[in-house]
Structures are given as structure tokens and as C-alpha cells.
Amino acid sequence: MSYARLNSLLIVMIVTVALIWLAIPFTMAILWSLVDPAEPWTADKLLPPVMSFYRWVDMWENSSLKYALISSYSLAPTAAILGLCLAMPTAFALGRFNFAGRELAKLLCLLPLVVPPFITAIFFSALLFQLGLNTWRFGAIVFAHSILFLPYAIRILTVSFENVRQDHIDAARDLGASPWARFRVAYLPALKPGISATLLIVFIQSIEEFAIAFIIGSPDIVTIPTLLYSALGQDFVRPNAAVLSLILVVPNVFLMLILERLMRSANPALSSGKG
Amino acid sequence: MFKKLFTTAAALGAFMTPLHAGDLSTMSWDEIVAQAKEEGNLTWYVWYLQDDFRRAISSFEDEYGISVKIPDGDNAGNSQKMLAEKDRETGDIDVFAWGYDSFETVELKSLFNSLDKLPKDDGRVSKLAGVDGGDHVLAFWGNQSGIAYDPAKVSEADLPQSIDDFATFWTDHPNKFGFNYEKGGSGPSFYQNVLRNVAGVDFSNGEVSDARIAAVQPGFDFFNKHAANYIITASNVDNINRVSDKELWMAPAWEDHLAGLQNRGEVRKEIKFYIPEMGMNGGGNGVAIPKNAPHPAAAMVFVNWLTSPETQTMFNRDFGTAPMNAAADDSAALVPNEQRAFRQSWGKQPFRSKVEEAFIDNVILER
Amino acid sequence: MTMRNWIQIFALLMPGLGLILVLIGSVVYIAIAQSFGYYALLGESAFSTEFWSEVFSRKIFSRAVRYSIYIGFWSAVLSVALAYPLAIWLRKPFPGSIGLGALLKAPLLVHGLVAAFLYINVISYNGLLNQTMQGIGIWAEPRRLQNDSNAFGVLLLQVWKNMPFALLVLTGSVQGISDDVLDAARDLGAGPWARFRKIIAPLTMSGMQAAMVIIFIGALADFTFQTTVGPTNRQSMAQLMVSFKSRGDWHSAAVVGVSLMIIALLGSALLALLTRTVMRGSPR
Numbered sequence: 037m038s039y040a041r042l043n044s045l046l047i048v049m050i051v052t053v054a055l056i057w058l059a060i061p062f063t064m065a066i067l068w069s070l071v072d073p074a075e076p077w078t079a080d081k082l083l084p085p086v087m088s089f090y091r092w093v094d095m096w097e098n099s100s101l102k103y104a105l106i107s108s109y110s111l112a113p114t115a116a117i118l119g120l121c122l123a124m125p126t127a128f129a130l131g132r133f134n135f136a137g138r139e140l141a142k143l144l145c146l147l148p149l150v151v152p153p154f155i156t157a158i159f160f161s162a163l164l165f166q167l168g169l170n171t172w173r174f175g176a177i178v179f180a181h182s183i184l185f186l187p188y189a190i191r192i193l194t195v196s197f198e199n200v201r202q203d204h205i206d207a208a209r210d211l212g213a214s215p216w217a218r219f220r221v222a223y224l225p226a227l228k229p230g231i232s233a234t235l236l237i238v239f240i241q242s243i244e245e246f247a248i249a250f251i252i253g254s255p256d257i258v259t260i261p262t263l264l265y266s267a268l269g270q271d272f273v274r275p276n277a278a279v280l281s282l283i284l285v286v287p288n289v290f291l292m293l294i295l296e297r298l299m300r301s302a303n304p305a306l307s308s309g310k311g
Numbered sequence: 312m313f314k315k316l317f318t319t320a321a322a323l324g325a326f327m328t329p330l331h332a333g334d335l336s337t338m339s340w341d342e343i344v345a346q347a348k349e350e351g352n353l354t355w356y357v358w359y360l361q362d363d364f365r366r367a368i369s370s371f372e373d374e375y376g377i378s379v380k381i382p383d384g385d386n387a388g389n390s391q392k393m394l395a396e397k398d399r400e401t402g403d404i405d406v407f408a409w410g411y412d413s414f415e416t417v418e419l420k421s422l423f424n425s426l427d428k429l430p431k432d433d434g435r436v437s438k439l440a441g442v443d444g445g446d447h448v449l450a451f452w453g454n455q456s457g458i459a460y461d462p463a464k465v466s467e468a469d470l471p472q473s474i475d476d477f478a479t480f481w482t483d484h485p486n487k488f489g490f491n492y493e494k495g496g497s498g499p500s501f502y503q504n505v506l507r508n509v510a511g512v513d514f515s516n517g518e519v520s521d522a523r524i525a526a527v528q529p530g531f532d533f534f535n536k537h538a539a540n541y542i543i544t545a546s547n548v549d550n551i552n553r554v555s556d557k558e559l560w561m562a563p564a565w566e567d568h569l570a571g572l573q574n575r576g577e578v579r580k581e582i583k584f585y586i587p588e589m590g591m592n593g594g595g596n597g598v599a600i601p602k603n604a605p606h607p608a609a610a611m612v613f614v615n616w617l618t619s620p621e622t623q624t625m626f627n628r629d630f631g632t633a634p635m636n637a638a639a640d641d642s643a644a645l646v647p648n649e650q651r652a653f654r655q656s657w658g659k660q661p662f663r664s665k666v667e668e669a670f671i672d673n674v675i676l677e678r
Numbered sequence: 679m680t681m682r683n684w685i686q687i688f689a690l691l692m693p694g695l696g697l698i699l700v701l702i703g704s705v706v707y708i709a710i711a712q713s714f715g716y717y718a719l720l721g722e723s724a725f726s727t728e729f730w731s732e733v734f735s736r737k738i739f740s741r742a743v744r745y746s747i748y749i750g751f752w753s754a755v756l757s758v759a760l761a762y763p764l765a766i767w768l769r770k771p772f773p774g775s776i777g778l779g780a781l782l783k784a785p786l787l788v789h790g791l792v793a794a795f796l797y798i799n800v801i802s803y804n805g806l807l808n809q810t811m812q813g814i815g816i817w818a819e820p821r822r823l824q825n826d827s828n829a830f831g832v833l834l835l836q837v838w839k840n841m842p843f844a845l846l847v848l849t850g851s852v853q854g855i856s857d858d859v860l861d862a863a864r865d866l867g868a869g870p871w872a873r874f875r876k877i878i879a880p881l882t883m884s885g886m887q888a889a890m891v892i893i894f895i896g897a898l899a900d901f902t903f904q905t906t907v908g909p910t911n912r913q914s915m916a917q918l919m920v921s922f923k924s925r926g927d928w929h930s931a932a933v934v935g936v937s938l939m940i941i942a943l944l945g946s947a948l949l950a951l952l953t954r955t956v957m958r959g960s961p962r
Contacts, residue, residue: 046767047774054781057838060806061788061796068799073576079556079804098362100383126694129687143947145695147702149895150942152919152935154391155709156702161395163704170399183701190694191888192847198884199854229850236846240786251392255354255382255403264789265385266361273577274795281792288787292780416926486822493921494905543910545825558803558822664925671913672737678911 062285068278091275100258101283108260109287111177111249112242119182119238120231123189130190131197145190148183156184157247164252176252181242188241189234196230197223236292243284260284335607340430344375346608352378353609356393357408357596358386360571360630367629371616377609386410393601397422402603405610406617410496411440411450411597412657419447423599424607426614434637435618440594440657441515451617452567452596452626453633455646455654456500457586459554459564471561472588474508474533480561481540487560488541492667492675495547496657497563500592502670503663504655506530508589512666517659524669531673538678548572555579563591566646570631586646590655595635706939712932729929738913739934743941746915749829750898750945753836754890760837761844761889766878769852779849783842793835794906798824801831824907831907836897844889851885852878879957887953891946898942915941 071077072086095101129135130142148156160180169176204222213221246261253259260280267276335343357364361381368379384392390409394417396402407423425446429435436453437444444450460470464487471477481488491498506512510530512523542559544550550562551569555578564584572578598617600610616622623639626632633651634641641648657663711717715726733739764782768775785793800806801823811817825831855878863873901916908914913921915938922931 043772047778050764050778051781054778058781058784060800061793064796064799064806065788065792068796071576076555076576076578076580078579079558079799079802080809082809122693122697124694125690125692129690133683133687135684135687139947139950141691141695143943145698146891146895146943146946147698147706149892150899150939151702151705151709152899152916152931152938153901154387154920154923155712155932155935156705157391158395159705159708160701161391162398163701165396165399183697186694186698188892191892192850195847195851195885195888196854199851199881201856226854229853233846233850236786237843244789247388247391250384250388251395254384254388254392255380258383261789262383262388264791265388266383273572273575275577277792277795281789284789285784285787289780289784292783292787293776297776413924416924492910493917542822543825545906545908545910549906553803556802556804558820664927667925668736668738675911676738676741 065278065282068275069282071275091279095276095279095283099263101260101263101280104258104260104263105283107174107253107257108243111174111181111257111259112239113235115178115181115185115242116235116238118178119185119189120193120234122182123186123193123234127190127193127197131194132200142191142194146187148185149187153247157251160184161248161251170252173253173257177249177257180248180252181245182238184245184248185238185241188237192234192237193227193230196227199230200226239291240288243288335424335428335611338428338608340428343428343608343611347606347612348376348609350377350606350609352380353405353606353613354380354382354403355406355408355613356384356389356404357381358384358389363630367625370625371613371622374616375612377612379613393422396603397601399603401605402601403605404601405604405606406598406613407601408451408596408598411442411444411448411595414444414448414597414599415442415660419445419599422601423447424602424604424610426600426611428611429615432618432636432638434620434639436595436635436637437597439597439635440592441659442657444597444599448597448599449614449618450595450597450635451614451623452630453593453635454568454595455566455586455593455633455651456497456563456591457566457584457646457650458501458561458591459551459569459582459584460561461554461557461559462581462583464560467583467585470585470587474505474589476587477505477589478533478537481537484560485540486542488562489544489550489553489559490541490563491544491546491550492671494545495565496592496594497547497550497565497568498544499667500655500657501563502534502674503658503666504590504592505533506666506670507655509533514658514663514666515656517662519662519665523662524665527666527669528673531670534670534674535677538674543675543678551578551582554582567630567632584646586650586653588653590653592657593633593654594657595633709932709935709939712929713936715929718928726929729933733930733933733937738918742913742915742918742934743937745829745912746898746900746938747941747945749832749836749900749904749914750894751949752833753840753897754894754949756833756837757840757844757893758848758886758889760841761848762882762886765845765848765852765882768849769855779845782845785838786842786846788839790835790839790902791906793838794903797831797835797907825910827909827911829904829909832900832903835903835907836893836900840893840896844893847889847892848882848885851882855881883954883957886957887950890949890953894945894949895942898945899938 067084068077069091070087070089071084072088072090075085077084126145130138164170164176164180169179200223205218208218208222244261246265249259250262254262264277264280267273267280338346361383365381372378390413393404393407426449427446436450437448439450471480490501492502503514506527507514510527512527512530544553544562547565547568551564551572553559554562566584569582569584573580573582598614600607600614604610618636620636620638623634623636627634627639627641628643631643658666708717713729715729716723768779803820803822803824807823808817808820812820859877860873863877868876899916900914901920904914904917915934919931919934919938922934
């Protein structure tokens with residue numbers, strides 16, 4: 037079988053699996069979001085008995101959804117960029133230098149991930165309150181999120197820095213490139229996938245983080261998880277939760293496609309020369 | 312920065328002296344109301360039904376001209392916020408609602424303002440679910456656990472009432488009954504009352520001793536004997552969903568929770584609810600005013616309104632709660648009044664926690 | 679290394695690792711202190727090892743430890759095992775590969791709680807799966823699949839949620855392999871397996887480690903999936919922690935929390951080591 041045949045067969049296979057993997061849950065979410073309050077959808081019925089856009093309209097008009105969208109979608113990118121900036125130097129050190137204690141340093145970078153969430157939620161927020169950061173709630177959440185999700189950023193970027201090829205750096209230097217030109221030519225191409233992965237991951241983590249954003253932000257700043265947890269909490273209202281998560285998915289998908297494109301553009305430069 | 316960090320880290324554990332406590336204690340009620348109107352607004356952290364409460368409080372806003380903000384948030388989030396900001400000079404929370412037995416997990420007088428300046432009203436409830444809220448907590452929401460059932464499968468006459476009835480039901484209809492042992496109190500209310508009936512445990516005594524825990528063993532044996540015939544579910548809401556989805560015929564539930572889910576078109580309206588004669592627990596939610604409340608007077612006036620007979624009558628009518636003021640009218644309840652006689656109180660701590668742990672070790676982990 | 683190098687490295691580590699150590703380090707310190715009786719949220723604070731001995735003596739704790747490690751380990755291994763071939767396959771762009779990549783990563787965008795409730799819907803007693811199986815005559819009557827005691831539901835959801843993350847990390851890492859090197863190896867007569875073992879495996883090891891470790895930590899501390907679809911006859915460590923906390927027993931909750939932290943760090947180190955051994959690559 038030729039390579040092309042094999043490839044297209046693989047594509048068909050993966051697309052089928054991915055569709056089952058995704059289509060079932062997403063179709064179910066869409067159906068759930070259309071359940072009319074007049075009659076509940078029980079598991080023995082294939083489709084909801086009464087369908088309408090009532091939940092969508094109600095959610096859009098009567099909840100804090102609009103404010104939540106604005107604050108979540110301005111918090112998350114800011115936290116992602118700040119996280120990226122904070123992680124860069126550490127990842128550079130971990131990825132490019134071989135020093136004693138490097139493995140330990142890598143392990144310690146994971147700390148924010150291993151601290152139990154309720155401890156982080158209560159004591160980290162209390163710490164931020166004590167440092168006086170609460171006067172600017174937006175800034176405090178951005179700061180907290182970028183620290184909290186630094187492990188992802190550092191780990192991913194470290195891998196990228198390791199992928200930068202020494203001969204490219206050397207070549208650039210030998211050709212007399214300035215530090216900035218050297219960075220652009222030798223580092224940036226290898227870093228691009230890592231940068232977009234970092235931005236995406238921190239963005240998604242920040243969009244999903246509930247405890248700290250709530251403790252510091254409430255009652256002035258409402259984020260989407262706050263609404264989601266209200267819908268999914270004690271009175272787990274399944275249709276409302278479905279509406280919320282679908283509303284969340286749409287902008288995220290666009291974002292991911294954009295990032296995916298940015299990521300690809302890095303490739304040709306990498307396979308330098310031979311194309 | 313280091314020094315500041317470590318001093319603040321050290322200070323986090325210590326309780327700060329209250330700042331607002333002195334202000335209101337010298338005022339008369341009329342002066343408090345006047346100051347409340349001057350404050351003009353307040354924030355009420357309540358962890359459930361926020362949309363409905365936003366509608367319900369409009370009569371308070373009209374009466375006093377004080378606007379009430381009800382932020383979204385769940386139980387864990389609200390309690391974490393309250394604890395995280397307890398050392399701030401001025402917090403964000405004016406009135407804090409919590410499950411009544413949750414108040415027992417903290418030290419009331421160091422966290423909350425005293426409510427003794429409220430106008431005298433003996434009808435209010437501060438002792439509920441085996442917890443004494445003293446001067447600091449008042450109940451505003453009474454609820455009752457019981458059994459949700461599908462009338463298409465079990466007729467009213469066949470409803471199990473005693474523990475023997477339940478054992479018979481399990482044997483006759485294997486795996487049609489399920490209960491949760493955590494994530495919500497309806498299941499725990501069920502198994503604790505079974506334990507009480509089988510082993511004759513006195514839950515009103517909070518003392519812990521090895522002998523008292525050992526005495527519960529016959530109750531555990533009862534559950535283990537029938538283990539193959541009942542289901543362990545994941546949570547309060549899982550119970551109700553599985554009855555609604557026609558998988559289970561009966562499962563423990565909260566009266567107000569079931570009513571709320573039915574009103575929202577989340578589960579079938581046909582599902583009914585009863586309190587078995589063997590007894591199940593009643594409980595509720597209370598409110599308190601944090602020491603660092605930004606609008607302490609408005610908070611006080613709001614608590615007064617919330618616990619008044621008129622408001623409690625309205626809650627009974629609109630939400631099916633048990634009124635938390637003796638002078639309120641409870642004619643609109645979802646359960647016939649004679650069943651209320653089977654209401655039991657939650658067990659006293661720390662005994663109840665020890666029984667819960669022992670139940671998990673001896674019944675749940677043995678499955 | 680010279681003094682100057684050390685200063686340089688130290689300065690580079692400051693904004694990242696430095697901030698983590700100062701801010702999160704003090705929170706870790708509080709967690710440890712709390713497990714020994716300090717930072718009481720109610721009542722007296724005093725040093726005590728009683729919480730540790732009490733928690734460690736309970737059967738539920740040792741079970742929770744074993745169970746959480748089981749979930750953490752298999753979630754990491756399965757997610758990475760699925761993502762790895764996909765990442766290699768998607769290394770070179772082909773028509774539709776961008777869309778495919780996005781499709782595979784879509785679960786990242788669905789909140790875990792929502793995924794769990796959709797999953798329950800599919801497998802519930804009268805749900806889609808049971809109806810289908812009965813419809814085509816494989817099962818005679820509905821089966822109870824919810825909260826299965828092997829925690830396959832939890833593992834499935836973990837993989838569903840984490841495979842895309844592994845794919846994201848690994849894609850970055852396989853894209854770093856340049857065609858020159860692979861072509862050179864081919865010219866020297868290396869077969870596909872040799873090319874994989876000698877070039878691809880060592881060069882992607884770091885990305886593999888990162889994905890393994892991060893997924894392991896997340897799944898080890900799982901609360902959401904465990905409490906919705908997990909087996910009801912055992913608890914995860916996070917679940918145990920929350921149940922202590924909700925009874926107001928903050929010190930025991932902290933004991934479980936600190937144990938969780940230790941297991942997460944030790945487990946991460948072991949997993950990283952294991953990954954390296956399996957891939958037989960040498961560190962760069």
C-alpha cells in the first residue's frame with residue numbers, strides 16, 4: 037500500500053473515532069440545552085419531548101452571562117501572556133543550561149499543581165488579600181492565575197527550548213547576527229509551537245479556574261466558572277449547564293484554530309533548507 | 312517582600328480583633344434602621360437558588376430602600392471566601408447563608424457579629440438540626456429529608472415505613488432502591504435513621520467512646536446482610552435523577568430540592584415524596600453576619616426581615632420550606648402535616664462524624 | 679561552571695521558579711503546619727502528630743492512596759500512549775491536518791463536570807448505550823454501568839480530557855525534530871524502527887515526561903470525576919480530603935493533602951525516570 041493510501045485510510049479511521057469521541061457528547065449537550073422546562077428529558081426517551089430555545093434566551097437575558105463572558109475573556113488572555121513572560125526565563129535556564137540541581141528545579145516548578153486546591157483557594161487568596169492586592173481585583177486574579185499555571189508554561193517551554201538546535205544558534209552567531217536576530221532566526225521557530233501551546237493551556241486553565249477567581253473577584257467580578265458551578269452545584273440543572281458549556285466552546289474553538297495556524301507557520305523554517 | 316510574606320503567613324492563623332463590633336451595640340433598633348438606610352445596600356452570599364432569591368427579596372428592597380446583591384456561587388466557594396477573608400479589615404460579605412450544621416464547624420463568636428440587637432421575637436429559631444446558633448446564627452430555611460418515589464412503581468399503600476418494611480422491599484425488588492453516603496445529606500439521613508432503629512443508638516448524645524461505636528455494629532450488619540439488594544449512588548441529585556430516569560423506584564431526597572428540580576423541568580413532576588414512620592432528619596440553613604461586614608446595620612435589618620413571620624410564610628408558599636418562625640403559616644407545605652411528626656434531628660457531634668466514618672469503613676468499603 | 683554562570687541561571691530562575699517558591703512555598707508551609715495542628719480555623723493551635731497517626735491508621739486512607747495512584751498512573755500512561763502515535767503522524771502537515779488536530783483537541787474545551795454528566799447520560803440504566811445494546815440484541819436487559827467498581831468510567835473521562843493535552847505537548851516536541859536528521863539517518867540505512875528508537879524517541883522524551891507528569895498529578899488529585907462517575911465503594915484522596923474538611927476537621931484534611939503532595943512529587947520523579955528508561959534515550 038502506498039504511503040498516500042495508508043495516510044488517507046488513517047484519516048478516515050481517526051475522523052470516525054473522533055466523531056464518536058466528540059459527536060456523541062456534543063450532540064447530547066446540544067439536545068440537553070434545548071430541553072424545555074415544560075417537560076423533563078428522561079433517559080428512556082431518545083429525544084427531549086419538548087424542545088425550545090427557552091434556556092438559551094433565558095440564560096442570555098437573565099443571568100450575569102454577558103459580564104462573565106467579558107471578564108473571563110479578558111482575564112484569561114492576560115493571565116496567559118503574563119504567565120508566558122514569567123515562564124520564559126526559567127524555561128530558558130532549564131532547557132538550555134545543564135546545571136547541578138536542574139532536575140530538582142524542574143520538580144519544584146510543579147509545586148502549584150500539587151498543592152491541594154482548598155489549601156490554595158483559602159490560604160493563597162488570604163495571602164493576596166494580606167499583600168493588599170485585593171484593591172485591584174482584576175490584577176489580583178491575573179497574577180494568581182499566572183502563578184498557579186506557571187508549571188504548565190514552564191514545562192512546555194522547557195521542552196521547546198531543548199528543541200532549539202545548537203548548530204542554528206552557532207550559525208547565526210558566526211554570521212554575526214545581533215542577539216535579537218539570533219533569537220528570531222534560531223530560537224523563535226523552535227519555540228513557536230511551545231508558545232502557542234502554553235498560551236492555549238494557560239488560557240483554558242484560567243477560563244476553568246473557579247475557586248480563586250471567585251474568592252478574590254466576588255462580588256464585583258463574575259467569571260464563567262462561577263455561573264457553571266452554580267448550575268452544576270447543589271441544583272445540578274443539566275440543561276443550563278449544557279447551554280453554558282456550549283457557549284463557552286464556540287469562542288474557544290475559533291481561538292484554537294487560530295493558534296493551530298500560528299503553530300503550523302513555524303514548521304517550514306524548522307526543516308531548514310530541505311523544505 | 313519576604314519579611315512581609317512571612318509575617319502575613321504567621322498572622323493568617325491568628326484571629327484579628329473585630330472592628331465593627333462596638334458600633335452597633337450602643338444603638339437602638341431605630342438608629343440601626345436609620346444607619347442601614349444610610350448604608351443603602353448589602354451583599355447576601357447564599358449558595359443555592361440565587362435566581363429565585365433575587366426575586367424574593369424585592370419586597371425587602373421596596374420596604375427599606377436598601378438594595379440587595381446576591382452573587383452567584385456554590386456552597387464550597389462561598390465558605391472558602393468567608394474563611395479566606397476573615398482577617399481582612401473590611402470584607403465583601405454582609406450576610407452569609409450556610410447549612411445549619413456547617414456553622415458547627417467554625418467558632419461562631421470569633422467570626423460573626425452578635426444578633427442580640429434584633430427586635431425581640433421569640434418565634435425565631437436559633438437551635439436547629441442539633442446545632443445551637445446562640446446569638447450569632449438564625450435559621451431562615453427549614454428543610455426535610457425523606458424518600459422520593461415513583462408512584463407508577465410503588466403505590467402509596469405499599470410505601471415502606473419501618474426498617475423491616477425496607478428490608479422486605481429490598482428483597483422483593485432488588486436494586487430498585489439507592490442512597491448516597493456523601494455529597495448531600497439525604498442518604499446519610501436515611502442510613503443514620505436505620506442505624507438508630509436497628510441498633511437503638513442515641514444520636515442526641517454527642518459523646519464518643521469505643522463502646523458506643525461498637526454498639527452500632529448490629530446496624531452495620533443489617534446493611535451488610537442486604538448489601539446485594541440496594542445501590543449506593545453518587546449524590547443527592549443523582550438519587551432524584553435516577554428515580555426520574557425510571558432506573559430506581561425509591562431514593563432518599565430533600566423535599567425542597569425535589570420541588571426545585573421539578574419546578575425547573577429538570578425531573579419528572581410525577582415523582583412523589585414522603586417521610587417514613589421510622590423517621591428521617593430535618594435540617595435547614597441559617598444566616599449570620601461576618602465581623603468584617605461592610606454594611607453591618609443593613610445586614611442586621613435584612614436578617615430581621617428574613618426571619619420574620621411574613622417572609623417565612625412566603626418561603627413556605629413559594630419554595631415548600633418548613634417555616635423558621637413559630638408565628639408563620641405553614642399550610643402550603645409539600646408533605647402532609649401528620650408526616651412531620653416523623654421528623655428527627657441530626658445526631659450530635661462528634662459522635663455523628665465517628666458513626667459516619669465507621670459506616671464508611673464497615674459498610675461502604677466492604678461492598 | 680563559573681560564578682558568573684550561576685548568577686545568570688539564578689537570575690533567570692527568579693521570575694518563574696522564584697515566584698513559585700516564595701508564594702506557593704508559603705502556602706505549602708501552611709499546609710504542612712496545618713497537618714501538625716497549627717493554623718486551626720477554629721479552636722486552639724498546638725503542635726500534635728495525632729492527626730497523622732489517626733489518618734494513617736484508617737483503612738480508608740491506605741485504600742485511597744492505592745486507588746489514587748492507580749487512577750493517576752493509568753490516566754497518564756493511556757493518554758500519552760494514545761497521543762504519541764497521533765503526534766508523530768500529524769508531524770508533517772497534510773491537507774486537513776489542521777482541522778483534524780483541532781478536532782482531536784476539542785475535549786480540552788469542555789468543562790470536566792459537563793463531560794461527566796454527558797457520560798452518565800450515555801451509560802445510564804435507560805441511556806443511549808443500554809438502549810442500543812438491547813436494540814441490536816446483544817444484551818437481554820439493561821446493565822448498571824454507572825459508578826463501575828473498576829473505575830473504567832473515571833479512566834475513560836481522564837483520557838478523554840487529557841489525551842488532547844498530551845497531544846498538544848507532544849506535537850510541539852515532535853515538530854522540533856528536523857527532517858535533515860531523519861533523512862540523514864535514512865540515507866545511512868536506518869530502518870523505521872531504528873529511526874524511531876535512535877532519533878525520535880530520545881528527542882521527544884522530554885515532552886513525554888512533561889505530559890506524563892502533569893497528567894499524573896492532575897488525575898492523582900481527581901475529585902470531579904471520582905465523585906460523579908467513580909466507584910462508590912472507595913474514595914480518592916481528594917474526595918477523602920474534602921470529606922474531612924466538610925466535617926470541619928481541617929487538620930486531617932491537611933494530612934491527606936500533604937500526603938497527596940508528597941505522592942505527587944515522588945510519583946512525578948519516578949514517572950520521569952520510568953519514561954526515560956522505557957524510551958532508553960540519554961538525557962541531553
